Amino acid sequence: MNNNLSSFVVACNDQCTGCRACEVACFTVHNQKDNKVAHTVGTVEIPVTPRLYLTRLDESCLPVQCKQCEDAPCLNSCSAKAIARVDGVVYVNEDLCIGCKNCMMACPFGAMEMLPIAKKGQAVKQIGSDEIRKSAYKCDLCIGLEGGPACVSTCPHDVLKLVNLEEDGKEKKIKAAVALTLTGNL
Amino acid sequence: MIINIDKDICTGCRECAEVCPASAIEGEKGKPQEINYDKCVMCGQCIQKCKSYVSLIDHGVGVYEAKRAERNLPASVKEPLFAAYSNCNLDKVKAALADKDTITVVQCAPAVRVGIAEDFGGELGTVAARKMAAALRKIGFDRVYDTNFEADLTIMEEGTELIKRVTEGGTLPMFTSCCPAWVSYLERNYPELKEHLSTCKSPQQMGSIFKTYGAEIDQFDPAKMFVVSVMPCTCKEFECNREEMNSSGYQDVDVAITTRELAYLIKDMDIDFNALPDEDFDQPLGLYSGAGTIFGVTGGVMEAAIRTGYELITGKPIPAVDVSAVRGSDIFRTATLQVGDIELKVGIVTGLKNVAPVLEALKAGKLDLHFIEVMTCPVGCVSGGGQPKLLLDSERDAAYQARTKGTYAHDAELPIRKSHENPAIKKIYDEYLLEPNGEKSHHLLHTKYCTGENNFKK
Structure with a gap:
């Protein structure tokens, strides 16, 4: 049965208040190692660069992020081969990204953003100029983080969920099968 | 605003x-x-x-x-x-520091020392009292004093006031008055209960001694002194600007900045906080006991008051300096303590939203307590609105616990743990204030509520 479908994070209920705690948590855990971000806001010296994006509709809001597509348009369109699938996660190597924005055009969900790169708490400049280097940013499911994606564990209203469709599908099929046995038509 | x-x-x-x-x-x-x-x-x-x-x-x-x-x-x-x-408010602080004719004095609240290091990458709740003293000196303050000293002073005044109210028949229960947000809440919503508030100023405002006693011992012209407080609290700026807070003849505390603003100032001056040596606060108004430092946690004012009150009433050393009966983080906890012949009934409220039921019980005559500590923030000042701000709410409980633990650890490591045993406290009473609740204290260290712009009409 195992088809190796990638997991992904989605908003799964309508309780999102738009507090942006998910974005701040996402930024925090991605910058603890390379950018000296510690426990408090005062340790941050660089712009907030999240990998999921609070999106507002007329009457509601919810964060939007990468679906880790199986035939990922961003990966396929990348002109610098900066995007690869690593352990089921579509991953951007920011050292290779040239900021061509093909991935932004290709992504049907708006899950890619082009944002400044920083190292050791400082903006990284381009080789030939003082302009700041940018890279594509997208959800990487917080690869290697104990406890799983930070946005999921941070959300105060349990809006976000790490979905594994194969397991979800199994559960749904079992429920459907149980329901069928109750109809007496078998 | x-x-x-x-x-x-x-x-x-x-x-x-x-x-x-x-x-x-x-x-x-x-x-x-x-x-x-x-x-x-x-x-x-x-x-x-x-x-x-x-x-x-x-x-x-x-x-x-x-x-x-x-x-x-x-x-x-x-x-x-x-x-x-x-x-x-850093522009005001920087202007005072830059002016050669101004004598700058700084004081730091108890909770700042277990918070400030976090904004420099330190572990949650790191105790950095002496590094902070070094930072303040390097910033250029002429006197690096400490609100913890005034916390000890508060205990002398508030403890004496409590003993008087209990033994001579005053308004009971008496509420602590250290937390300006709590005082402001009572003034706005329960002015009819104002007599229950201790008349003691908060430790910050007992900073009225800087432009009086402090000026005298250093022969400073108080008119040229500028007093800065570093507080874990956003409301302290309101408190220092209250119109009645001028018993030194000048505004007693000129400006209050938060722990976070102190971190901005240290960074602004290119001071490498983590590389600073440990230094002491200036004497005598920077000498403090463990009782002074636990003001930063819920139950701390109560514990500090008991350590001193017990000995003032009984004349004997308190059996255990750690008063575990009043520690903890329950939103409203009570304890009964035998202090000589008095069965002292105390209560502690932490988190301002938990105080209304207590006040309603008091109004209904259903509250049998002598002394109640109230702190607005979740676990006292270590969780104050001006403390380093957490990036992840999932770390909030761990941060509060670590800052509380750091505060008690600092108390335990200090050579003096009772306010009345602080030699600088003995000295100020010997040579200046003369006695707790005396005439000079009443003028400098006590206050009135619901006056002037804080007399809210319901």
Whole structure:
């Protein structure tokens, strides 16, 4: 049965208040190692660069992020081969990204953003100029983080969920099968 | 205004309204919120909670710099800015430091020393009292004093006041008056209970001794002195600007900045906090006991008062310096303590939203207690609105526990742990104040409530 479908994070209920705690948590855990971000806001010296994006509709809001597509348009369109699938996660190597924005055009969900790169708490400049280097940013499911994606564990209203469709599908099929046995038509 | 919500940045999530103990945040869901300043007690818990940041994607390039300037923050600040914020007073501090004719005095609240290191990458709750003293000296303050000394002074005054009320028949229960947000809440909502508040000024405002006794011992002209407080609290700025807080003949404390603002100032002056040596506070007004330092945690004022009150009443050493009966984090806890012939009944309220039922019980005659400590913030000042702000709410409990643990560890490591045994306290009473609750104390260290602009009509 195992088809190796990638997991992904989605908003799964309508309780999102738009507090942006998910974005701040996402930024925090991605910058603890390379950018000296510690426990408090005062340790941050660089712009907030999240990998999921609070999106507002007329009457509601919810964060939007990468679906880790199986035939990922961003990966396929990348002109610098900066995007690869690593352990089921579509991953951007920011050292290779040239900021061509093909991935932004290709992504049907708006899950890619082009944002400044920083190292050791400082903006990284381009080789030939003082302009700041940018890279594509997208959800990487917080690869290697104990406890799983930070946005999921941070959300105060349990809006976000790490979905594994194969397991979800199994559960749904079992429920459907149980329901069928109750109809007496078998 | 001290507490603000930036309409351009607020997403209307109302997470701040959930933590506001005064129900002061008003507005429709999904729309920018407004603060009802008739209700706001300036505790700053909304600032600690808010995660709606100035975003490159949503607000655009250049907005961050514009907002930073609009909020009066130094250009050296690089950290994220959020919708809820407190006004920054560093320009006043920097101007005083730059003026050669001004004598600058600084004092630091107990909780600052277990918070400040976090903004320099330190572990949660790191005790950095002596590094902080070194930082303040390097910034250029002429005297590096300590609010912990005045916390010891508060115990002498408040303990004596309590003993008098219990033995001579005064208004009981007596409430602590260290927390300006709590005092402001009572003045606004329960002015009929004002006689229950201790008449003692808060430790910050007992800083009236800087421009009097402090000026005398150093032969400073008090007119040239500028007193800065570093506080874990956003409401202390309101308190130091209260019109009656001028018993030295001048404004007793000129400006209050938060722990976070001190971190901005240290960074602005290119001081490498983590590389600083350990230094002592200046004497005598920087000498403190463990009792003074536990003012930073819920139950701490109570414990400090018991350590001294017990010995003043019985004349014997207290059997255990750690008064575990009053420690903890339950929102309302009570204890009965045998102090000589007196069966002292005490209560501790932590979190301002938990005080209304206690006040209602008092009004209904159903509260049998002598002394009640009230702190607005969740676990006392270590969780104050001006403390380093956590990036992850999932770390909030761990941070509060670590800062509390650090505070008790600091208490335990100090050579003197009772306010009345602090030699600098003995000295100020010997040569200046003469006796607790005496004439000079009444003038300098005690106050009245619901007066002037704080006389709210219901």
